[in-house]
Amino acid sequence: MPVFQSSIATQGEAFVENRGYLLGLIDELRGLEARTEAASAKSAPRFAKRGQLLPRERLGLLLDSGAPFLTLSSLAGFLLDVNDPAKSVPGGGCIVGVGSIAGTTCMIVVDDSGIEAGALQPMGLEKFHRAQQIALENRLPFVHLVESAGANLQRYRVEDFINGGGHYARLARHSAAGLPVLTLVHGSSTAGGAYMPGMSDYVVMVRDRARAFLAGPPLLRAATGEIATEEELGGAVMHAGVSGLAEYLADDDSDAIRTLREVVTRLGWQRFEAPLPAGRDPLYPADDLLGIMPKDGRKPVDMREVIARLVDGSDLLEFKANYGSATVCAHADVFGMPVGILTNNGPLDPAGSTKATHFIQACCQSGIPLLYLQNTTGYIVGRESERAGMIKHGSKMIQAVANASVPQVTIHCGSSFGAGNYGMCGRGFSPRFLFSWPNSRTAVMGAEQASTTMAIVMEESARARGQEVDRAQIDALRAMINATFDRQTSAFYTSGRMLDDGVIDPRDTRRVLGYVLSLFRRSDRVALRPLDFGVARP
Numbered sequence: 001m002p003v004f005q006s007s008i009a010t011q012g013e014a015f016v017e018n019r020g021y022l023l024g025l026i027d028e029l030r031g032l033e034a035r036t037e038a039a040s041a042k043s044a045p046r047f048a049k050r051g052q053l054l055p056r057e058r059l060g061l062l063l064d065s066g067a068p069f070l071t072l073s074s075l076a077g078f079l080l081d082v083n084d085p086a087k088s089v090p091g092g093g094c095i096v097g098v099g100s101i102a103g104t105t106c107m108i109v110v111d112d113s114g115i116e117a118g119a120l121q122p123m124g125l126e127k128f129h130r131a132q133q134i135a136l137e138n139r140l141p142f143v144h145l146v147e148s149a150g151a152n153l154q155r156y157r158v159e160d161f162i163n164g165g166g167h168y169a170r171l172a173r174h175s176a177a178g179l180p181v182l183t184l185v186h187g188s189s190t191a192g193g194a195y196m197p198g199m200s201d202y203v204v205m206v207r208d209r210a211r212a213f214l215a216g217p218p219l220l221r222a223a224t225g226e227i228a229t230e231e232e233l234g235g236a237v238m239h240a241g242v243s244g245l246a247e248y249l250a251d252d253d254s255d256a257i258r259t260l261r262e263v264v265t266r267l268g269w270q271r272f273e274a275p276l277p278a279g280r281d282p283l284y285p286a287d288d289l290l291g292i293m294p295k296d297g298r299k300p301v302d303m304r305e306v307i308a309r310l311v312d313g314s315d316l317l318e319f320k321a322n323y324g325s326a327t328v329c330a331h332a333d334v335f336g337m338p339v340g341i342l343t344n345n346g347p348l349d350p351a352g353s354t355k356a357t358h359f360i361q362a363c364c365q366s367g368i369p370l371l372y373l374q375n376t377t378g379y380i381v382g383r384e385s386e387r388a389g390m391i392k393h394g395s396k397m398i399q400a401v402a403n404a405s406v407p408q409v410t411i412h413c414g415s416s417f418g419a420g421n422y423g424m425c426g427r428g429f430s431p432r433f434l435f436s437w438p439n440s441r442t443a444v445m446g447a448e449q450a451s452t453t454m455a456i457v458m459e460e461s462a463r464a465r466g467q468e469v470d471r472a473q474i475d476a477l478r479a480m481i482n483a484t485f486d487r488q489t490s491a492f493y494t495s496g497r498m499l500d501d502g503v504i505d506p507r508d509t510r511r512v513l514g515y516v517l518s519l520f521r522r523s524d525r526v527a528l529r530p531l532d533f534g535v536a537r538p
Contacts, residue, residue: 006314008292010291018293018295021295022290026438032492036091036115053254058257061253062099062101062108063108064100072130073498073501076127076495079493101264102261107135107142109144111147111148113149118147120164135179138523141269145186146183147185147186164192165192174534178531180269184206185204185206185211187206187209189210190212190214191215194234197212198245203239204260205249206236206253211236213230274525276515279334279337283308283313286509289506293506307332316341317332318330319359320358324350324354325352326348327353329359334510334517335518341371343413347378348423349390350393357396361400369407369520370425372411374412376416378417379418397423401423408429409516409517411435436494437491440491447489448482451485
């Protein structure tokens with residue numbers, strides 16, 4: 001058995017320093033998530049007065065007790081509109097994740113109506129889009145708990161209006177693919193939001209609270225002069241008995257969630273579920289992952305130490321271990337499920353790229369999902385590597401990644417620089433899931449490389465014009481570039497722009513991987529009954 005023998009000194013000074021650094025970042029992550037929850041909870045008195053549950057209370061009732069819930073994109077929108085990290089409220093105005101409802105794994109979106117009455121936010125639109133994409137790729141029913149004030153007209157952006165239309169196209173395609181779309185309307189669902197229940201296959205509405213209309217009373221009066229109440233225009237009772245938009249009428253939030261759970265039960269999708277396979281625990285504790293990755297991303301790491309703390313029994317079979325050794329490829333199991341792992345013990349060179357291409361294609365041949373543990377400074381540069389065909393060999397690897405026929409998962413563990421981000425299945429290559437560790441950094445290159453490159457360009461340009469080199473100007477440029485790169489390479493910054501599916505605690509990585517690998521297995525079992533069109537409402 002090729003069990004990996006760790007050489008990490010867990011009591012060493014460097015390990016302790018790295019661990020403290022990562023724990024500080026995890027505290028920051030949890031603080032940001034708690035800030036969003038606290039902002040929503042401020043609406044509790046108003047919700048209680050109306051006899052409503054807060055969004056997270058609704059989610060808690062909807063999910064099966066004790067079942068896992070994979071939260072996605074919790075930092076969406078962070079530092080997008082507010083530059084002060086102490087004031088920015090992340091989340092995009094909605095809660096998104098994969099969880100179990102009545103024994104059925106579903107994609108779940110909950111409008112966070114405790115914040116700005118659930119008004120749409122730019123990254124909320126992106127988050128919703130990503131949820132739809134994940135649901136379609138993994139053959140998940142789509143469940144949406146709706147209560148939204150719609151577009152925030154004070155922060156109107158025409159691109160949000162135009163791109164928002166894609167939500168409804170994707171809902172139609174989701175239904176046509178044979179995947180149920182279920183909507184529970186707790187409160188307002190106005191204008192474009194009215195098409196959310198309209199594009200759904202099953203709709204539950206809460207009596208005296210739910211509203212769905214293309215134009216609310218103010219807009220109706222402004223557009224036509226007609227005066228009508230909200231209930232007359234789009235109340236739950238009207239839609240259940242007159243328009244036919246709602247299939248089920250509930251008395252309150254709790255009753256509506258009970259009804260929705262019963263609908264999911266009746267669909268019978270539990271037949272596609274199976275328990276998570278068993279697997280042997282790694283020989284080394286997950287807590288070690290906090291001390292393995294260095295605070296200084298320029299320091300080398302043996303990424304096999306990371307693999308050994310993720311896979312069953314710390315048992316990994318390296319592929320071509322003595323060829324292109326800076327690129328590590330290995331077969332292993334996670335919770336009894338086979339996976340092909342690629343990671344970096346140095347830059348991607350011609351031999352490593354060729355090996356990775358071979359490994360990816362071999363895993364595709366056997367139907368083995370691929371896991372990329374990114375810690376790369378990019379493809380190697382220099383006269384020797386260029387003459388050895390770095391471009392063509394790197395391109396072969398990128399071809400393999402882009403066209404792989406098996407599900408791919410990426411974890412940003414450390415550095416993700418240059419074209420290494422592409423070759424190791426970065427966001428642009430559409431892995432099924434992509435998560436980041438809090439310490440990870442992503443950029444076209446390191447800050448020091450970028451500033452030094454521009455300094456050299458400025459110096460050579462000045463000399464070519466016969467001018468004196470202005471050291472003060474160059475130093476100012478270097479400082480500006482370093483500050484820009486340092487800010488934008490942060491995992492929290494990139495996650496705020498939806499460049500991953502969430503920042504996770506490294507200690508949770510094995511559980512997250514086990515869950516997403518089980519989703520891939522489940523999707524293979526789902527027998528779809530596609531239609532030419534989505535289910536049309538009467």
